[in-house]
Amino acid sequence: MRQCLNSIIFTIVISILLSCDSESQPTNNDVFPDQKQTYEWKLIMSWPKNTPGLGTTPEYFADLVEKMSSGRMRIRVFGAGELAGGLEIFDMVRQGVAEIGHSGAYYWQGKISGTPFFSTIPFGLTGQEMNAWLAFGGGNELWQEIYAPFNLYPVRGGNSGTQMFGWFRDPINSLEDLQGLKMRIPGLGGEVFRRAGGIPTTMAVGDVFTALQTGNLDATEFVGPYNDLATGYHTVAKYYYYPGWHEPGSTIELVFNKEKLDSLPQDLRAILLSAAEAMNQRLMDEYTALSNRALTTLVEEHGVLVRKLPDDVLQELRRLSEEVVTELGTSDTQTRRIYESYKDFQKDVENYHSISEEAYISARRLTK
Numbered sequence: 001m002r003q004c005l006n007s008i009i010f011t012i013v014i015s016i017l018l019s020c021d022s023e024s025q026p027t028n029n030d031v032f033p034d035q036k037q038t039y040e041w042k043l044i045m046s047w048p049k050n051t052p053g054l055g056t057t058p059e060y061f062a063d064l065v066e067k068m069s070s071g072r073m074r075i076r077v078f079g080a081g082e083l084a085g086g087l088e089i090f091d092m093v094r095q096g097v098a099e100i101g102h103s104g105a106y107y108w109q110g111k112i113s114g115t116p117f118f119s120t121i122p123f124g125l126t127g128q129e130m131n132a133w134l135a136f137g138g139g140n141e142l143w144q145e146i147y148a149p150f151n152l153y154p155v156r157g158g159n160s161g162t163q164m165f166g167w168f169r170d171p172i173n174s175l176e177d178l179q180g181l182k183m184r185i186p187g188l189g190g191e192v193f194r195r196a197g198g199i200p201t202t203m204a205v206g207d208v209f210t211a212l213q214t215g216n217l218d219a220t221e222f223v224g225p226y227n228d229l230a231t232g233y234h235t236v237a238k239y240y241y242y243p244g245w246h247e248p249g250s251t252i253e254l255v256f257n258k259e260k261l262d263s264l265p266q267d268l269r270a271i272l273l274s275a276a277e278a279m280n281q282r283l284m285d286e287y288t289a290l291s292n293r294a295l296t297t298l299v300e301e302h303g304v305l306v307r308k309l310p311d312d313v314l315q316e317l318r319r320l321s322e323e324v325v326t327e328l329g330t331s332d333t334q335t336r337r338i339y340e341s342y343k344d345f346q347k348d349v350e351n352y353h354s355i356s357e358e359a360y361i362s363a364r365r366l367t368k
Helices: 002-024 057-068 089-094 127-136 139-150 187-195 205-214 225-231 258-262 266-302 311-329 333-353 357-366
Strands: 039-045 073-078 100-103 152-159 166-168 182-184 199-201 239-242 251-257 305-308
Touching (some): 057 073, 057 266, 073 266, 089 152, 127 139, 127 152, 127 251, 127 266, 139 152, 152 258, 187 199, 187 311, 205 225, 225 266, 251 266, 266 305
Parallel strands (some): 039 073, 039 100, 239 305
Antiparallel strands (some): 152 251, 166 239
């Protein structure tokens, strides 16, 4: 009787252990995905299709995913206005109208107050520094945390590097010249511009040229020479100002519908995220490689007047930026956590870059 009871207990224990172990193991669909099943996904973006860099890199991403998956995952890319408006990406991907979006996190500040930190902050991190904060400074984890309630999973999808300040119909010689100036400038840079006396507006990229041409805008920022040459802004606004204090290193987000992403076999999910990393680096490399060539064309062939903002204007914009960023960063508990992570990382990286990147660039100039 005792031997029989012991045998029954042993059998029950083994059954429980095997059951627990099976729950922790990948499913057969993950380990042995159906190689015949194919997925047709849609990617929508905030920029017109074929916009240099911004519009073409998603096509590179889609092509890379199809090749890496041996055709099991195909992604169709839609430009702004084709399937969704340029400023509708967040909601359309969240709702599943498209599975992927390519946009800028600062557009969604009205939905989640801390989103600008995952795009760009006036006088904040450069593109190289943003990549480092997101990957190794805790930024990615915070970003994914605040998007999760919206059924979204964000990753890096490119970086513009330091941008130009923008195109102006008239010169900027002092703070007085900013008073009442109507400018397309999104994000926190727009709020800083407002406090400096300007009139900021957020406008889809495809609408900007006509607004400049008709006088509904006095100025606009976009990215830098490589993109800006293609827009034709130089035909209606000749003054091209730098530096891009408002967007020193803008991260472009690639955002997935989280439910759809999580439902994929592990190999396809890994392919998407790996291709996103390749996309992120490629876009920044493309801007670095081709921006000066485009700038030369703008100056030598189109007579564009490149100007630096006066120091007193930059000093006031820096003061106002610190005010705006601090107010946002302390506005609620969630945003404070993001702000403190960002601020601490910037302090550390600036300390090192002062004797590395900055010191080297200064030394390189001494030889000329």
